[in-house]
Amino acid sequence: MNRRIFNSLRWAFPMLIVGGVILIFPDIFSVKDKDSFYVEEVKPIINKKCISCHGGVKQSAGFSMMNRASFFKKNESGKPAIDISNPSQSELLARINHADPMERMPSEGKPLSSREIKIFEKWVDLGAPWGEHWAYKALSPVKIPSNTSWMGIFGGNKEKENAVDAFIQQKLNENNLKLNPAADKETLLRRVSLDLIGVPAPKDIADKYLKSTSPDAYKMLVDDLLKLPQFGEKWASVWLDIARFADSKGYEKDGNRQIWRYRDWVIQALNKDMPYNQFITEQIAGDLLPNPKDEHFIATAFHRNTPTNDEGGTDDEEFRTAAVIDRVNTTFEGLMSTTFACTQCHGHPYEDIKHEEYFQFLAFFNNTRDEDTVEEFPVIRHYEKTDSLQLLDLVAWVKKTATPKRADEIYSFLKFLQPLVYATHADLFVNSELYDTKYLVFRKKSSARIKDVVLNGEVRFIAQQRGNSKKGKLTIRLDSLRGKVLGQFNIPSTEGKWAFTPFEIQPVYGKHDLYFSYENASLTSDTESGFTLNSFHLDHAFPGNEGDPSKKTMDSLYWTLLRKNPPNTPIMMDNKAENVRKTQVFIRGNWKVKGEVVSPGIPKVLSNSFNLTKPNRMGMAEWMTDKRNPLVSRTLVNRLWEQLFGTGIVETLEDFGSQGTLPSHPELLDYLSWQFMNKHRWSIKSSLKEIVLSQTYRQSSVVTTEKLKKDPNNRLLSRAPRIRLSAEQVRDQALHVAGLLSNKMYGPSVMPYQPEGIWASPYDGNKWKLSEGEDKYRRSIYTYYKRSSPYPSQLTFDGTGRNVCNARRIRTNTPLQALVTLNDPVFMEAATHFGQKMLENPGLSVNDRIQHGYHILLNKPISPTLLQPLVKLYKDSKAYYKSHSELVNEIQLENPDVEDAAFALVANAMLNLDVIITKN
Amino acid sequence: MNNKRLSLAEEAHLLDAQLATRRLFLKQCSMGLGALAFSPLINACTSDANGSSNTLFDPTKPLLPKTPHLPGKAKSVIYLHMAGAPSQLELFDYKPELKKLDGQLCPESLLKGKKFAFIRGVPKMLGTIGEFKQRGQSGAWVSHYMPHLAGVADELSFLKAVHTDQFNHAPAQLLMQTGSARLGRPSLGSWVTYGLGSENANLPGFVVLTSGGQNPDAGKSVWGSGFLPSVYQGVHCRSHGEPVLYLDNPANVDGNMRKASIDAINQANKETYKEFNDPETLSRISQYEMAFRMQISAPDVMNISDEPAYIHEMYGTEPGKESFANNVLLARKLVEKGVRFVQLFDWGWDVHGNSTDTSLEIGLVNKCKQIDKAITALILDLKQRGLLEETLIVWGSEFGRTPMHRILSCRW
Secondary structure, eight states: OOHHHHHHHHHHSOOEEETTTEEEETTTEEOSSHHHIIIIIIHHHIIIIITTTBSSSOBGGGOOOSSHHHHHSOOTTSSOSOOTTSGGGOHHHHHHHOSSTTTSSSSSSSOOOHHHHHHHHHHHHTTOOOOOOGGGSOOOOOOOOOOHHHHHTTTTOGGGOOHHHHHHHHHHHHTTOOOOOBOOHHHHHHHHHHHHHSSOOOHHHHHHHHHOOOTTHHHHHHHHHHHSTHHHHHHHHHHHHHTTOOSBOOTTTOOBOOOHHHHHHHHHHHHTTOOHHHHHHHHHHGGGSSSOOHHHHHHGGGGGOSOOOOOTTOOHHHHHHHHHHHHHHHHHHHHHOOOOGGGGTSSOSSSSOOHHHHHHHHHHHTTBSOOSOTTOSSEEEOOOHHHHHHHHHHHHHHHHHSOHHHHHHHHHHHHHOOSOEEGGGEEEEESOEEETTTEEEEESEEEEEEEEEEEESOOEEEEEEEOSOSOEEEEEEESSTTSOEEEEEEEOOOTTSOEEEEEEOOOOEEEEEEEEEEEOTTOOSTTSEEEEEEEEEEEOOOSSOTTOHHHHHHHHHHHHHHHOOOOEEEOOOBOOGGGOOOEEEEGGGOTTSEEEEEOOOOOHHHHTTOOOOOSSHHHHHHHHTSTTOSSHHHHHHHHHHHHHHSSOSSSOTTOOSTTSOOOSSHHHHHHHHHHHHTTSTTOHHHHHHHHHTSHHHHBOOOOOHHHHHHSTTOTTOSSOOOEEOOHHHHHHHHHHHTTOOOOOOOSSOBOOOOOTTOOOOTTTOOOOOOOOGGGGGSOGGGBOOOTTSOOHHHHHTTOOOOSSOOOOOOOOOOHHHHHHHHHOHHHHHHHHHHHHHHHSSTTOOHHHHHHHHHHHHHSSOOOHHHHHHHHHHHHHHHHHHHTOHHHHTTSSSSSOOHHHHHHHHHHHHHTTOHHHHEEO | OOSOOOOHHHHHHHHHHHHHHHHHHHHHSTTHHHHHHHHHHHHHHOSOSSOOSOOOOOTTSTTOOOOOSSOOSOSEEEEEEEEEOOOHHHHTOOOHHHHHHTTSBOOHHHHTTOOOSSOOSOOBBOOOOOOEEEETTTTEEEETTOHHHHTTGGGOOOOOOOOOOOOSHHHHHHHHHHSSSSTTOOOHHHHHHHHHOOSOTTSOSEEEEEESSSOOTTGGGGGOOTTSOGGGSOEEEOSSSSSSTTOSOOTTOOHHHHHHHHHHHHHHHHHHHHHHOOHHHHHHHHHHHHHHHHHHHHHHHTOOTTSOHHHHHHHTOOTTSOOHHHHHHHHHHHHHTTOSEEEEEEEEEOOOSSSGGGOTTTHHHHHHHHHHHHHHHHHHHHHHTTOGGGEEEEEEOSOOOOSBTTOOSOOO
């Protein structure tokens, strides 16, 4: 702080100094310190009124307000906008106050309001302090406020004290508000169960808690819930929105994608409470870990959830690039609450992030082997158990017989089909074609080229090919159609199926263009295709000494394993050193117009002096999980908070930048983030536990008129929020109370009931085929997610499209949602079974039956005022169904009677009650 | 309370009475519930914290028609959003000079005086392919891509000053429809429905219809209600099959039983409101009423097969098919029934010329064919019904195109 200005302030403004830090300007605004004055008062005006002409995109008159240096630089007028030695004479103040509208700033639109002008004047007087934006400051330990009334609320019970409450109570005190009393036990049970495991608690855990008189009962309940495997399913739902996980590839064709093993990985990782730093490291760079295991590769499918475009005629490079860009944007928006996407085309309009910095970050992702191919290469192949054991035998044998390097090469090809040269790189077609822009098709007399193939003296050309003719001959030459012959071979028929076929080639070294020419006299017309090449692998001779009997066995095992077609999962894998992809700036975001070459790097404003040592995804992960990273832990705890309280401490989960909202409780956010990294060692479960044990979380959600007035949006948390259940929870709860919900975990996606005519998948013949048995009733997280046509009821309840990272679901309340829970056959079926539950105990009165049902739903007695309309519905419907047996017969039960029909209807109504659709 | 079943109207009166006292409070507290929902906005926009005492939002009748401050001519809006970037230079914005400059480097006069973020080198100009003629009495320029629309040029106003600072479709769509490129702001349709209510209590006030095979890139947020009460968000209707998914009752429930069960649900939810005071509960009550009313009214309105043959001929509609034309005809039916805001999204207009579907020669021609006749029919049809005077039809997109060759991004 500039001492001279500080002193001059003392008489310039009435001011209070509290604790040496907090300055209060009672005339128009109260601010904590000079830096926050900039962040909270000045920067919003700049963003709104100035920056579109004087920012990262445009710098009219050579003046930019993007950062301190650009602000104080001499602009085209030859002067800086603010003269620090003579602040009151600053050009900035003159221009915003100018009487001549031609001279006045902003040059378009209304002049600044008198309040805005006063803010600028004050700011200039303060010496134009340039506060760092809150979200980009590195975290440091936060002092827990100690205020007496906070201590008081626990009646001196130390055990119950919780730092979260201290921060919340401090703000409430400032506003003369208090926390609500604790919610009743039953309400809290349902609330914390829905929040931690996504469904009501299992009966034994619920009963144990409700019967317990221990002061620790609630804490034990939380511990019990955190141990349940359903925990991972609930929180994976949250993560999969960020990961834009879907079972289809997206875009126009939107074919099937096998990537469900990634979902299993997420559920398992969350269940074992994998530290969050490891959780994101494995997803971003699992393949780059030392000795990566299968699950590390599967974790990297996180960034293979990008859509791929199989439509014929599309440019693979365009969509490869789109995927890489999406990875950058997802990493920033989902994991670091930063809108980075706008920096694709130009400097960030609002934050101090440069255009080049986008591409430096993109360079981390730009060297991966995926190229928008239809097979989704590279993949990890999941051999069946015996096959995978045989693979290990084979690799061990190679290691012993030849070298560890050879063993690695053979393992890599069998396990990942890498390295592989994709035929999509072909050009110079003569009577050949890149059919559907996917496969290289050769005809009667044809040729094509594949450029820049690195040869290392390999002697085998293993082609992934198919064809019907036995008579074709392929010749591969180096660097021209008349160049040195690398190999010449007869192509066998594969009877139209894709097959790996080995051919002998001459050992050659260096980077060469390969010219392929194909001749086949047996083809009758020029347009008939003879042989189709999809990709090829170059390999050395199979190891082992001639005459060694094990060589023959192992060689044959190699081919058996290669030709197996086990299921696979797309993964991340980098190009080898000789094929590293160069990254260039896309000028104005146009991927076809490339500018300067850049290497991997981190935006300066976010680096907090972190020193990048590995210029790859692992280095990036190290930066993200470094404690100096200002955003990763803030983003995560804010997301946990949002899941529990309905609104984040920062409401804009997708944007912590200066265009996002400010945190409602900045110290609490920083406290939780610091705790998360340090005390909880990145444990999501521990952080959740700390929050749900707070009185803030446990208070009742009843709102008084006073609170509604003082805290209309509940940003101060003067009460627990009431939140409509998520798409997944609404369905899972209905299945659960009906006794239908399957607790089967993991595996491929399932297809529960869906109306006809929702799906259109004209290309791959993929159909919505109703799953059998319990698979119809799995938790919603396992429902097949087709990008172009997501499961309708999930979408109606604000499920996301899963095309791009979605950092926040906006909750809505619409008649369409009512129609789902009233009429969707899935909900009617659940209601029918739930009705049967109410009927299962013989001899009960109607009131008792409904009471029983309500107890299943909420674990508590129904109030007479809620019971009355339901009993009436029962009576009216029973009378009605007596004379409408045709309706009764439609009930999906064996020999349904009037009682079944009436209870199905009552159950259907109960599943639609506000208290049931809402977390109370 | 006695056991006599109430009609929906009686129900509404009862609800009114029960909530009257609560409403009084809410009115006193600033501007009622609606105001509570958007108080951050009001605080941000005006320094007057008290505002007026005119309650815009009656929680029990959120879609009640309201009188605007100033009399307006238009009663309803049909907003036709071509998702992507139809080239204004090919359709309505005649640039003869551009044609001459085709293939040449971008002249200095275009770049001079403007600061472009990271322009390096000089792009080439792209001349228009569209053959322009002056049309009607106004002499408006309309190209050959829109032969039918050209015939009604005198009914059109052209706004050639629209500007965006967004660079990607999804945020740009959000910007066009919500005024902000970030998630969470109310869409135009939800603002209009919020401010004016709707003339038909049995249909949503704000209906969304999509065509072109995909929904807009930005998803449902482009018709979301942001911080306004969620009752004002657009209701997405299906172009084929059940017009609104799950509109039909399950086989074991008929209209009478559905009504009885909704009565019971809302009765119970009113009790819940008394307990928690949560405004969302009131919203839920009205959503269930609306759902029931939609069940009755929507099938008729959403069925175009009863329209006479000449209407189908005029619009180019084929009942049962998903098409923009069908949606345009539906839009007419909906505004005729008093729906306040009908929003159409047609996907596939990102004609930046890198593939067949996005080429000016084929892609744009095809897209124009899909809309030209239908929009023209809409104008003529509304006119012959006397509705054009009170219906605002907006045609637009989130982007236009730059006059440069093969430059994909950065519209300014």
